[in-house]
Amino acid sequence: MNTITIKELKSQNEVIEAFPVVKQLRTHLDENTYLDLVLDAQKNDSYKMFALIEDNEIVAVIGFKLMITLYYGRFVWVCDLVTDSKNRSKGYGKKLLTYVHQWAEDHHYECVALSSGLQRKDAHRFYEDKMNYDKISYVFKHPLK
Template sequence: MTQIICSIVNTQEQLARCFPLMHQLRLHLTLEAFLQQTRQQQANGYQLLQAVYGQNICGLAGFSLGQKLAWGKHLYVDDLITNENQRSMGVGGAMLKWLEQYALQHDCDQLHLDSGVQRFSAHKFYLREGFVISSHHFAKSLALAE
């Protein structure tokens, strides 16, 4: 039986192959914007984890290491997506297990992520995986109204 293999995306070619799946989560991005934004974030420590099943990329997790007064050293997951046709097959769990191990190897105290309030099935998944709802995240757009 084929297993889920998780690895860091290292090349621009690999990154471009990740776009169709990331677009399921980040609908506003074009391929060009995705590549440019990812390169900019990588300069600040962002990494992209891919989960591959057979020959297909079935999951992605963008993350970075950080330190905050509130959390200490932590791993923060910016983006987490499993292909909509491959959910409930262990992909998300495999990625979270990989991320937890990576965080522990880098002496992190915690793993954090935010999830849109409308993503109810994702919330159920995170709670099953041992996450707790620890805060509300507030955002305010600073773009000028036209």
């Protein structure tokens, strides 16, 4: 019987255990940079990371931060959501995102928002068709270096 749990990753070792899955989404990161960014974001930017664990193996990871803007009010911003490539289409992404929706509601946040790369058509269908997200804007980026 498969045992599925969702756990917040707080310690350095827990964060490192999630790297092989996160690396599939954030391919530009090496382990040291990833660890430095996660620990810094946890300490200074209200970043939280949760893993969906099946039979003691991390199969999906979500990272989000707590934010306040005049447009959204108090909300949760999903920064990272990835399911291990060999475990896709099993509903793990939906389980994690639903978990975050409930977490946000339990902690009195008004909504959950995220951005998704223009090339990620399958992800867009997932967010719109399976998770009932509305496409409300484009996100623009201007590099400084």
